Amino acid sequence: MTESPLPGGSINAVVRVGDTVRRPASPEFTRDLLRWFEARGWRGAPLHHGSDDEGRDVLDFLDGHVAWEPRQPAAVSSDESLVALARLVRTFHDLTAGTELAGAEEVVCHNDLSPKNTVYRPADGALRPVAFIDWDLAAPGRRIHDVAHACWQYLGLGPSVTDAEDAARRMRLIADAYGLTDRSELVATVLWWQDRCWRGIQAGADSGDAAMMRLRDTGAVDEVRGAYEWVRERRIVLERALD
Numbered sequence: 001m002t003e004s005p006l007p008g009g010s011i012n013a014v015v016r017v018g019d020t021v022r023r024p025a026s027p028e029f030t031r032d033l034l035r036w037f038e039a040r041g042w043r044g045a046p047l048h049h050g051s052d053d054e055g056r057d058v059l060d061f062l063d064g065h066v067a068w069e070p071r072q073p074a075a076v077s078s079d080e081s082l083v084a085l086a087r088l089v090r091t092f093h094d095l096t097a098g099t100e101l102a103g104a105e106e107v108v109c110h111n112d113l114s115p116k117n118t119v120y121r122p123a124d125g126a127l128r129p130v131a132f133i134d135w136d137l138a139a140p141g142r143r144i145h146d147v148a149h150a151c152w153q154y155l156g157l158g159p160s161v162t163d164a165e166d167a168a169r170r171m172r173l174i175a176d177a178y179g180l181t182d183r184s185e186l187v188a189t190v191l192w193w194q195d196r197c198w199r200g201i202q203a204g205a206d207s208g209d210a211a212m213m214r215l216r217d218t219g220a221v222d223e224v225r226g227a228y229e230w231v232r233e234r235r236i237v238l239e240r241a242l243d
Helices: 028-039 079-096 143-155 164-178 186-206 210-217 220-233 235-242
Strands: 015-017 020-023 048-051 057-060 107-109 118-123 126-132 139-141
Touching (some): 028 079, 079 126, 079 143, 079 164, 143 186, 186 235, 220 235
Antiparallel strands (some): 015 020, 020 057
């Protein structure tokens, strides 16, 4: 069967083969998590079908719109999509809370929630998020970790944001739709993610990791560091809206 490269793949090469996706083998934890979702009838993640002859994971191809390109239909970033997104995150968090997968932590976190890892499909005439892909970084964690990462990525928190007050409103929208009761650490956790991200890319590049070197060379370190500074400078505005 013909292999067709899929967009993205800045770290891992991902191809489509028929109705499946082939990608480098994921951690056993990720496989267990996807099987857990399947057993509970949740279709917000691809089904895992084992490995192919090359040792790659075989996953369902989830049909829909994935927001790879910088310019996207307005519906992708609409308030309605943000509400649906937050509820989708809450659903898989609740499915993992109190399980062996979560261990001593609150839930299992995706840890890389972003439009590029989200499948959108038409609903009531507009695109809405229905599933998440790329679960390789999933691990036990705190609910606020995924909520903060979602705020950063889906709101594009950084220098490209022209209205900090509206970004703050939309952060609250996500927190409200998710049902996050304690927001006192939300902005701090966004900053934690951003700081961790740019430092991780830089450290990986310095150690010779080819994927991290590509990210650094295309400006990812400067971009994320700039986003960190933007949030830090507007922290009071963002936190005030969450009270």
